[in-house]
Amino acid sequence: MAFKTLLTVVTDTDLVDCTLNNAITLANAYDAHLDVLCLGVDRTQTGYYYAGANAMVLQETLTRATADAEKLASAVKAKLGSTDLRWGVDHGVAQLADIGRHVAARARFSDFCVLPKPYGKDRGIELEPVLEGALFEGGVPVVVNPCSQAPLEAKPKRIVLAWNESAEALRAVRAAMPVLEAADAVHVVVIDPPQHGPNRSDPGGMLSQFLARHGVKAEIDVLSKTLPRVSDVLLRHVADVNADMVVMGAYGHSRFREAILGGATRNMLEQSSVPVMMAH
Missing domain, CATH: 3.40.50.620 (HUPs)
Known part of the structure; x- marks a missing residue:
């Protein structure tokens, strides 16, 4: 669309x-x-x-x-x-x-x-x-x-896509499709994929196939949660690949829980130095 x-x-x-x-x-x-x-x-x-x-x-x-x-x-x-x-x-x-x-x-x-x-x-x-x-x-x-010194890239060239198989993440993928299609590289980031389940041997594989059929140049990055929070791992990878934007699902937990205990959505909004495109 x-x-x-x-x-x-x-x-x-x-x-x-x-x-x-x-x-x-x-x-x-x-x-x-x-x-x-x-x-x-x-x-x-x-x-x-x-x-x-x-x-x-x-x-x-x-x-x-x-x-x-x-x-x-x-x-x-x-x-x-x-x-x-x-x-x-x-x-x-x-x-x-x-x-x-x-x-x-x-x-x-x-x-x-x-x-x-x-x-x-x-x-x-x-x-x-x-x-x-x-x-x-x-x-x-x-x-x-974040309104930082760098101007917003309307059509970012390198995107980090946070993927955890949730409904929110899939909605974000569909909503961001015009942006993903225009990018030079899309890094599908999977952090600590489940050890059991239908996709355990190929985490992110079905999403990568779906994106490829839309002409998106996607690659899968499977990462371990080596830092206390998922958002910390994600932000480090954003810096490592020099990404221009993050695409992610928003509020997989309740807003109340994230307000009290924190969560990936709130932490990303607080700390990200690049634009974040999200959907719920």
């Missing part, structure tokens, strides 16, 4: 340039229409009143969020107005607890989303539910870029 509609969400003026530059690069590369949703975040909690709070205080937070959304929309329109892209910009206000629903309503009718890294210094708490809204309720693949 070709990418024809791309969505990005901006909630922070400091991340407008980084997020839009990545989205513009991808939209140009795939000749896609770019939709931008600008959200002012109302951070008050529904039903919660602190001492002395009244309707005027709550109205003030709503007014501030509305002004933030309008400021974001103006900045985005000014930047996109100088491009040759087909684009659209919408803005609104969302409460922090409800932001995922607003994102999902737009993401459902997009081919994929491009979003900033949700974790790290100076990253707002709203970036995590924005990402999860697109992945879970929106059901679309998401490209998360």
Whole structure:
């Protein structure tokens, strides 16, 4: 499937340039229409009143969020107005607890989303539910870029594909097929394959055959878990092969478990220095 509609969400003026530059690069590369949703975040909690709070205080937070959304929309329109892209910009206000629903309503009718890294210094708490809204309720693949010094590669030449035979990993493979087909090399990484099962003698073999029939230049890298976390092994291999992107399934465990105990998805989003394309 070709990418024809791309969505990005901006909630922070400091991340407008980084997020839009990545989205513009991808939209140009795939000749896609770019939709931008600008959200002012109302951070008050529904039903919660602190001492002395009244309707005027709550109205003030709503007014501030509305002004933030309008400021974001103006900045985005000014930047996109100088491009040759087909684009659209919408803005609104969302409460922090409800932001995922607003994102999902737009993401459902997009081919994929491009979003900033949700974790790290100076990253707002709203970036995590924005990402999860697109992945879970929106059901679309998401490209998360760390916004590092290196520009985003629209069509990466060398890709690491994390494969564990899960449904999430297979959805990521199907969603990323246009990207995989354009790559010079795709490293299918299998970490500690199961010792029992139908694929024990040829881990990743059936996936490699599937990819080859699509013209993907895939090779299988079977690795041992020699570091404490799967994400550590994966990131080391990304550096070893000088990969431009990681493709992986997202949240094979519950979001609650990953938030408390950690997991490959959260660790990759926190630590990866290259873009991560994921699907759930």
